[in-house]
Amino acid sequence: MVQFSAQLDAGFSALSDRTRRGILERLGRGDASITDLAAKFDMTLTGMKKHVHILEDAGLVTTEKVGRVRTCKLGPRRLEDESTWIAKYREMLEARYDRLEAFLERTKGDES
């Protein structure tokens, strides 16, 4: 498992804020300008820019400035490493319960 990964740190950290997850969900329905996003989430432009910057650093949002408007799009990162990490955690948890079950089964056998 990739343990020491700055990318995983940045990815999970970007996702740990409900406003940022909301921005990603909004961009899933179509591109939006920083101004649109600020209005939708009832934030100042400065506050929204900070969130978008964190998402951009994590590779979850791409921005492009044309004239005076900066448009935000979803991607390019697909959160593959994050998805793999969580899947591995779930496997470890299952394995832990399987070991516990096997232990209890053996203990039951000893009692009879």
Added chain:
Amino acid sequence: MVQFSAQLDAGFSALSDRTRRGILERLGRGDASITDLAAKFDMTLTGMKKHVHILEDAGLVTTEKVGRVRTCKLGPRRLEDESTWIAKYREMLEARYDRLEAFLERTKGDES
């Protein structure tokens, strides 16, 4: 999609630190005391207790104190909501690329 979820905030935030992910990976191989974990990660007991507390609050680690030893186990949360959220993000990204491809396809048609 569950957008306003304190549980998702706590889950993703707990996973955003490589030491905490390392602790979970270590616990996947078997239970460990706070002292064991502090030694393995070359940290003070106080520092390790803070990390374990964050993991415990997020439901990713359970601790039990017997005598003077506090043992840490993986679980009980299975990170289902986090997994679902990431899967939805990936679907949104795919859909975005599909729409882009369809648009480019139409544009190509216009040119010919």
